[in-house]
Amino acid sequence: MLHVPPPPTDACAIAYPGDEALRAVALGWQDSLMRERRMAANTVEAYSRDLRQFLTHLQGRRGTVEIAGLIALKPRDIRGFMAARRAEGVNGRSLMRALAGLRSFARHLEREGHGSVSALGAIRSPKVERRLPRPIPIVAARALTDVDSRAGEAREPWILARDAAVLALLYGSGLRISEALGLARRDAPVPGLDSVTVTGKGGKVRMVPILPVVAEAVAAYLAACPYALDPEGPLFVGAKGAKLSPRIIQYAVASLRGALGLPDSATPHALRHSFATHLLARKGELRAIQELLGHASLSTTQLYTKVDAARLMEAFDQAHPRAGTAATGRARDSAERSPAR
Missing domain, CATH: 1.10.443.10 (Intergrase catalytic core)
Structure with a gap:
C-alpha cells in the first residue's frame, strides 16, 4: 500500500472533499505549489478552489471521492464538470484555469505514485480570446x-x-x-x-x-x-x-x-x-x-502591439473623411491580422 504523507501543517486551511487519503494528497499538492513551484499566492488559491469545486461536483454524483476513483475517471466525467460550471455562468477563461489546476493536481498524483488520470488527456482547453490591455491616457x-x-x-x-x-x-x-x-x-x-x-x-x-x-x-x-x-x-x-x-x-x-x-x-x-x-x-x-x-x-508582450494598432484604427475612423467605408473595415482587419513586430 502506498504511503500517504500527513498534510503539511502550514498549508492554507482548505476543506477538500474526499476521503482522508485524498485530502492529504490535495494539501500536499497545494503545499508543493507554494514551496516548490513558488506560484503566486493568488494562483495557488484559485487552483485550490477549482480542485475543491471539482471534487465537490464528483462527490455530489458518486459519494465520497477516493484517489482510485479519480484515476478511473472517464472524459465524460470531466466534461460534465466543465458543462456544469459553464451553466453556472463561469466564463471560458476561468474554465481554462480550472482545467490547468486539475492537470497540475493529476501530475502531482502521478509523481506520488498513485497513477495517471488519463481522462484529462482527452479534454481540450476551451478557446479563449485574449483580452487586450486597456491603458490609461x-x-x-x-x-x-x-x-x-x-x-x-x-x-x-x-x-x-x-x-x-x-x-x-x-x-x-x-x-x-x-x-x-x-x-x-x-x-x-x-x-x-x-x-x-x-x-x-x-x-x-x-x-x-x-x-x-x-x-x-x-x-x-x-x-x-x-x-x-x-x-x-x-x-x-x-x-x-x-x-x-x-x-x-x-x-x-x-x-x-x-x-x-x-x-x-x-x-x-x-x-x-x-x-x-x-x-x-x-x-x-x-x-x-x-x-x-x-x-x-514574448507573446504576452506582443498584446501591446495590438493595442497600438487598435488605437491607430480608432484615430483613423475619427479623422479620415471616408471613415466608416468598407476600406476602413479592410484596413482594420489587416491591422488585426498583421504579425506583431
Whole structure:
C-alpha cells in the first residue's frame, strides 16, 4: 500500500472533499505549489478552489471521492464538470484555469505514485480570446501619480505621498502592485539609484530602471512617513505601520477615477499596461519591454502591439473623411491580422 504523507501543517486551511487519503494528497499538492513551484499566492488559491469545486461536483454524483476513483475517471466525467460550471455562468477563461489546476493536481498524483488520470488527456482547453490591455491616457496616468490630484482629500499628507509613490512605481517602472508592495525598505529606489531589483511571478528576479521622478516620489514618502521603517521590513506601510495592503491602493485609484472622470478599467494594474503601451508608442523595443515587465513569453508582450494598432484604427475612423467605408473595415482587419513586430 502506498504511503500517504500527513498534510503539511502550514498549508492554507482548505476543506477538500474526499476521503482522508485524498485530502492529504490535495494539501500536499497545494503545499508543493507554494514551496516548490513558488506560484503566486493568488494562483495557488484559485487552483485550490477549482480542485475543491471539482471534487465537490464528483462527490455530489458518486459519494465520497477516493484517489482510485479519480484515476478511473472517464472524459465524460470531466466534461460534465466543465458543462456544469459553464451553466453556472463561469466564463471560458476561468474554465481554462480550472482545467490547468486539475492537470497540475493529476501530475502531482502521478509523481506520488498513485497513477495517471488519463481522462484529462482527452479534454481540450476551451478557446479563449485574449483580452487586450486597456491603458490609461498619458495625461490621466500622470495625474494618478501626482500627489496634488488628491489635495482635497481628508487624508494625512504622508499617506497621500505613500500612495503617489506606489502609483509612480507602477506607471514609471511598470511594476505589478505585488512587486511594488513587496519591496523592502533597504531596497527603496531613492535619488541616486537608477534601478531596483524586484521579485515577480514565480519568484523570478529582475532589475528595473528607476526614473528620477519616481525616486523623488519615494523619497518624499520616506521623508513624511511617521514610522521608523525596519531595513528588512516592507518599504510601504499602512496607517498602523504594518505592510500595506493592495486593497488600499485599489481604493485610492477608485477615488481618483471619479475625480478625474476615468472609466472603471483605470485600475492600478492599468498603470502597468500604460507603461508598456506608452513605451511602445515611442518606439520602445519589444524585447526590452518584455524584460522590463518580466513577461516569461514574448507573446504576452506582443498584446501591446495590438493595442497600438487598435488605437491607430480608432484615430483613423475619427479623422479620415471616408471613415466608416468598407476600406476602413479592410484596413482594420489587416491591422488585426498583421504579425506583431
